[in-house]
Amino acid sequence: MTHLLSFASHFYLFAAILYVIYLVKSHPRIAQVGRLSLAVGFTLQTVLIVRSFLGYGYTPISNLAEGLSFLGWLLVGGFLIVERFYHLPIIGTFITPLVVGVLLPAVLLRDEQGHVANAIKIPGMPVHIFIAFAGIAAFALATGVSVAYLLMERQVKGKKFGVLFSRLPSLEVLDELSDKLMRWGFVALSITMISGSIFAHRAWGDYWRWDPKLTLSLVGWLVYAALVHARLFAGWRGRRAAFLTMVGFVILFGSFVGLRLFPTGLHGGDFQ
Amino acid sequence: MVAPTNPRVYSLVGLSHKTAPVEVRERLAVASGELPQLLSQLKAQDGVEEAMLVSTCNRVEAYVYGGAEGAESVKRCLAQRGGPGAENSLYTRSGGEALTHLFRVCCSLDSMILGEPQILGQVKDSFAGAQEAASIAGAMTQAAQAAFATAKRVRTETSIGSSPVSMASAAVELARKIFGGLDGRTVLLVGAGAMSELCAKHLSEGTSRILVVNRTLERAQNLALEVGGIAHPWEKLTDLLAEADIVVSSTAAQRPVLTVSMIHSVLKQRHYRPLFLVDLAVPRDIEPGVDKLENVYAYDVDDLQHVVDQGRSAREQEAKRAEAIVAEEVERFLRARQVRDAVPVLALLRNRAEEIARLEVEKTLSLFGEEELTPKQRKSIEAMGKAIVNKLLHFPTVKLRDAGKAGAEQAAQVAGVVAELFDLHESDKPNPPAAAKPNGAAKAGEPERRPAPEPAAAAAGRNELEPS
Numbered sequence: 001m002t003h004l005l006s007f008a009s010h011f012y013l014f015a016a017i018l019y020v021i022y023l024v025k026s027h028p029r030i031a032q033v034g035r036l037s038l039a040v041g042f043t044l045q046t047v048l049i050v051r052s053f054l055g056y057g058y059t060p061i062s063n064l065a066e067g068l069s070f071l072g073w074l075l076v077g078g079f080l081i082v083e084r085f086y087h088l089p090i091i092g093t094f095i096t097p098l099v100v101g102v103l104l105p106a107v108l109l110r111d112e113q114g115h116v117a118n119a120i121k122i123p124g125m126p127v128h129i130f131i132a133f134a135g136i137a138a139f140a141l142a143t144g145v146s147v148a149y150l151l152m153e154r155q156v157k158g159k160k161f162g163v164l165f166s167r168l169p170s171l172e173v174l175d176e177l178s179d180k181l182m183r184w185g186f187v188a189l190s191i192t193m194i195s196g197s198i199f200a201h202r203a204w205g206d207y208w209r210w211d212p213k214l215t216l217s218l219v220g221w222l223v224y225a226a227l228v229h230a231r232l233f234a235g236w237r238g239r240r241a242a243f244l245t246m247v248g249f250v251i252l253f254g255s256f257v258g259l260r261l262f263p264t265g266l267h268g269g270d271f272q
Numbered sequence: 273m274v275a276p277t278n279p280r281v282y283s284l285v286g287l288s289h290k291t292a293p294v295e296v297r298e299r300l301a302v303a304s305g306e307l308p309q310l311l312s313q314l315k316a317q318d319g320v321e322e323a324m325l326v327s328t329c330n331r332v333e334a335y336v337y338g339g340a341e342g343a344e345s346v347k348r349c350l351a352q353r354g355g356p357g358a359e360n361s362l363y364t365r366s367g368g369e370a371l372t373h374l375f376r377v378c379c380s381l382d383s384m385i386l387g388e389p390q391i392l393g394q395v396k397d398s399f400a401g402a403q404e405a406a407s408i409a410g411a412m413t414q415a416a417q418a419a420f421a422t423a424k425r426v427r428t429e430t431s432i433g434s435s436p437v438s439m440a441s442a443a444v445e446l447a448r449k450i451f452g453g454l455d456g457r458t459v460l461l462v463g464a465g466a467m468s469e470l471c472a473k474h475l476s477e478g479t480s481r482i483l484v485v486n487r488t489l490e491r492a493q494n495l496a497l498e499v500g501g502i503a504h505p506w507e508k509l510t511d512l513l514a515e516a517d518i519v520v521s522s523t524a525a526q527r528p529v530l531t532v533s534m535i536h537s538v539l540k541q542r543h544y545r546p547l548f549l550v551d552l553a554v555p556r557d558i559e560p561g562v563d564k565l566e567n568v569y570a571y572d573v574d575d576l577q578h579v580v581d582q583g584r585s586a587r588e589q590e591a592k593r594a595e596a597i598v599a600e601e602v603e604r605f606l607r608a609r610q611v612r613d614a615v616p617v618l619a620l621l622r623n624r625a626e627e628i629a630r631l632e633v634e635k636t637l638s639l640f641g642e643e644e645l646t647p648k649q650r651k652s653i654e655a656m657g658k659a660i661v662n663k664l665l666h667f668p669t670v671k672l673r674d675a676g677k678a679g680a681e682q683a684a685q686v687a688g689v690v691a692e693l694f695d696l697h698e699s700d701k702p703n704p705p706a707a708a709k710p711n712g713a714a715k716a717g718e719p720e721r722r723p724a725p726e727p728a729a730a731a732a733g734r735n736e737l738e739p740s
Contacts (some may be wrong), residue, residue, distance in 0.1 A: 157563065159332045159575050161582060166434065170452035171546060235543025263735060 004048045005069055009103040012076065016096035017262030023093045026167055031089035038076050038096070045073045064257070067133070069106035071256075072099050074137035078181075082141065086177060090167050096143040122202075128195045135188030136252055139224075142181035143249040146242035149174040152237055175237055182245050186224045189252070193221055216255030223248035277682040280321065282415060283343035284370040285350055285362055286333025289384045292361035300354040302327040304401070310353075311407040317345035322412040324402040326377070328394045330384050335374055337411040340366065367605055371415060375598045378423040380432070387432040387587040392423045415605070422601040429597065432590040435583030440474045441461060442579040443571070447518055450546050450569060454480055460516035461485070462509065462530070463523030464495040467552045471520045472499045483512050486521070510534060514541040520550045521557035528559035535562050578596070584604070597655050610683055617687040618672045620696040625665055629657040 018034035049070070058220070079095045152168045168174070196214075197207040208214070227244045230236035246248050287300065302310055302325060311434055314323040319342030324335045334350060336342045343364050351359035365373050376382045380391045399416045402408045408416075427433050436442035447454055457480045460469045464486040474481055482501030486492035489505050496503035504512055511518065513535065523529055530549065550572040551558040556572050563570035571579075633654050637645070645653075668690065675686035690696065 145698060152449070156446065156569055159571070161579070165449065166431075170448060171450050173452050235540070237544055237546075238546065240566070 003104075004044055006107045008041040008048070009069075009072075009100070009107050010046040011037045011044070012072070012096065012099050012103055015041065015092070016100045019089070019092040019096045023167060024090060024161060028089075031092065032091060034096070035080070035083060035089065038080060038092075042073065042076045042080065045069070045076075049073065063109075065106045065109035067107075067256070068102050071133055071137060071140075072103040072106065074133055075099050075102065075140055078141050079138050082177070082181070086173075088169055088173075088177075090169070091145060091148065091177075094148050095141060096167060098140060098144060122199065125199065128199060131188050131195070132192040135185045135192055136249075136256060138181050138185030138188060139249045139252060142178045142185060142245050145174055145178040145181060146245045149178060149242045150239065153242075171238070175241065178242060178245055179231060179237075182224065182248075182264070183228060186221075186228050189217075189221050189224065193217065199229070213255050216251055220248050220252035220255065223251060279340075279688050280338050280411070281340055281342075281367050282370040282374075283336050283338075283340075283346070283364065283366040284333055284373050285336075285343055285346045285364050286326070286331060287354075287358065287361040287363065288331035288333070288382065290382075291363055296354060296357050296361055297329070300327075300332040300350065300358055301329070302332065307401050308405040308445045311402060311405040314346055314349060317342065317349055319343075319345060322408045324398055324408050324412050324416065326395055328391065328397040331377070331382075333373075333377070333443060335370065335412065335415075337408075337415075340404075345537070368602060371419075371605060372598060372602045374415060375419045375422050375602055376595075378419040379426040379594055379598055380423075381591055381594055381598065381605065385437045386584065386591055388437045389433050389436070392420070393464045396420065414609075416588070418601065418605045422598060425601070426594045426597050430590040430593045432587050432594050435586045436580060437583065439552075439573065439576040439580060440471050442576045442583070443471060443520075444474045445547055446569070446571065446579065450548050451517060454518075456480060456516050457517040458483065460512050460519045461495065461499075461501070462519060462521040462557065463487075463525075463553065464491040465522040465524075465552070468520055468522045469495060469498060471522075471550065472501070475518055475520070476500075483516065485509050485512055501591060508539060513547075514538045516547070517545065518548045519682070520552065522552040523557050524553070525557060526555055529557045530562065531559045532565070535565055535568060539565060539568075616710075617690050617696060618669060620662075621668065621672075621690060621694055622665060624696065625661045626658075629661045633657040 015034040015037040018030050018037065022030045022034065060224055075095065076099055078093060079099075082091065148164075148168055149171060151164055152174060156167045156171065199205050200209065223244060227241060227248065228237070230244075231241060287297065289297070292300075302357075307325060307327075311323055311325055314320060314325065314336065318338045319339030321338035321342075322336060323346075326333045332350070332354075332402075334346050336346055343366055347359075347364060349363055350362060354362075373382070374395075378392050378395050380387050380389065384393050395416070399413075399420075402412070424579075425679070436445045444454075447457075451457060454475060459472060459475050459480055460483045461472055462485055464484065468484075472482055476499065482496070482499050483504060484492045484496040484499070484501045485504045485508065486495070487506050487508055489503060492503035492505075495501070495666050509529075511528075519530070521530060535547070535549075546567045546569065549558055549562065549568065551570065551572040554573060558570050558572065562568060633656075636653060637650060672683075672690065674685060676683045
């Protein structure tokens with residue numbers, strides 16, 4: 001990774017500060033500048049990723065730092081898309097700090113050069129990894145929206161109104177958006193699980209192994225499967241759904257970060 | 273004789289909820305039918321050149337423009353109309369204070385409910401009424417428009433108007449925060465009280481469906497007719513709860529009609545869709561504890577009042593910023609007027625002089641036959657008329673400009689003297705040549721009338737010259 005990444009993350013940091021200010025002082029111009037700053041950072045990072053892909057022939061997700069920054073890139077892209085269709089800049093207040101939180105360790109760790117794992121050279125593997133990341137990004141966005149929902153819901157229910165009450169959109173809009181993002185994440189995660197098991201069959205001879213990372217991913221998938229089901233058939237929505245969205249994300253993120261930091265299993269930091 | 277200057281000022285005489293009880297306010301209140309007559313009565317008062325009357329349920333205020341004595345005469349007029357008790361409640365403001373008051377009223381800073389949005393429309397109506405009755409001209413129009421612009425600025429730059437001011441609007445605000453748009457929602461009215469009707473009107477929007485249920489079906493049908501809803505018998509209450517998004521309850525029942533178990537039983541049927549319950553009844557219709565249920569939001573009158581109170585303190589915060597905007601805009605308006613004050617007198621003076629020169633030249637030329645003067649000679653006579661005007665007005669022009677630069681007081685003083693000496697009126701400004709003549713006629717009457725009201729309303733004499 002190059003200094004381009006820290007350059008891009010400065011734009012993200014600036015945007016995050018603007019979006020937090022936007023929460024307090026709701027002036028549309030602030031959010032506009034924030035969005036612009038995100039877009040600039042996103043463009044820089046896109047250049048970085050494309051260059052890495054063309055120059056070194058691999059998607060830069062071979063170690064934790066690269067993975068995190070790739071996740072940040074997807075989060076920003078996802079937010080920009082959501083913002084494009086929903087015009088809810090206030091969501092940025094919840095997403096951009098997350099982006100900074102993901103990018104910060106990536107920038108700090110970037111010198112630790114991870115060797116390019118052999119696994120990533122398997123044809124089709126980058127797609128598997130990309131979809132897995134996209135799924136996590138979608139869940140992260142859904143979680144951000146769910147946090148907003150829970151804060152808002154608490155104010156409406158408790159009849160105590162703070163700044164958020166006047167700024168946030170209605171409960172229904174938040175719930176619907178969280179649901180939509182969660183479903184996209186679920187589709188991506190399902191594809192990841194299936195493609196993963198195909199790769200596993202080739203590499204290890206089994207479709208499934210009780211590796212910690214895989215197990216956690218499966219638990220996360222089950223949580224979301226239950227949530228999709230409950231939303232569709234049992235009319236689950238609102239608080240319960242928001243909580244489950246968060247729980248599922250914590251599990252998946254744990255399997256992503258935790259097991260890269262402490263690689264113990266087969267499918268971990270080194271992609272062996 | 274006449275005081276050297278008689279600068280014209282804005283004045284305000286009126287009473288409001290702050291100074292007068294409703295009995296007094298309603299005696300003084302002006303129905304729209306009698307507005308034109310009262311406006312012309314006000315305008316006929318000594319020292320009043322322009323008059324505008326704002327009459328709402330919370331205030332009756334006359335804004336006038338003219339001599340300083342105008343306020344006194346308007347006060348007498350209003351006190352007479354309001355009867356006993358009115359006189360002590362009337363307040364008078366003049367100059368910048370009167371303008372500040374007008375601006376504050378428009379910005380809803382003087383309202384009983386701070387920041388309530390209706391008042392601006394009411395003042396605009398008053399302004400339109402005064403325009404229709406031709407009781408206002410340039411000065412009051414400028415002031416009113418500046419006040420409206422200030423109100424608009426306050427609306428956009430502060431959030432004084434964004435928090436709910438009444439229980440009904442609080443309920444609407446909450447519903448919006450739960451559902452987003454209210455379009456297409458189902459509103460269920462339980463009980464057919466007046467409050468239900470009011471709330472239903474606020475909450476229904478576009479394609480929303482209104483269901484009415486009441487112990488006596490007939491009253492439900494009446495209310496349904498009133499609000500464009502569908503009436504249902506009381507027995508169907510539980511079924512209707514499964515359909516509704518918003519429930520407004522205001523029965524006279526002594527015990528809760530919407531119990532926890534009742535709501536709980538429909539939750540599943542509703543697929544846990546959010547349910548917003550508004551309880552306007554005392555004793556309450558909704559059993560406490562209902563709001564513990566998932567995706568159910570229940571508000572009783574106290575809760576709504578609390579929302580309104582919170583909104584009030586938010587508005588009070590914003591009011592401080594609004595006051596600063598008002599002060600700034602009044603200041604700006606007064607400064608703009610200072611410059612205008614000196615310049616129109618100059619324009620009027622020039623207008624008057626050129627008019628006289630033109631008439632005299634015409635008169636002179638008409639003494640000669642068509643053949644007697646060559647075109648060159650005619651041109652010379654016309655040029656001479658203009659030259660005399662220019663030479664004569666050179667020093668007054670310079671002096672007036674200097675006074676305008678020197679400051680408000682001096683400008684007003686000099687301008688006042690000039691206006692007085694040459695009998696200039698702002699209403700002379702549009703210059704159809706005919707307008708000069710009635711003025712001249714009035715001038716003839718002046719010497720007889722002037723000495724009579726010597727000490728009492730000396731300056732008021734000016735007003736009698738009003739050409740209209």
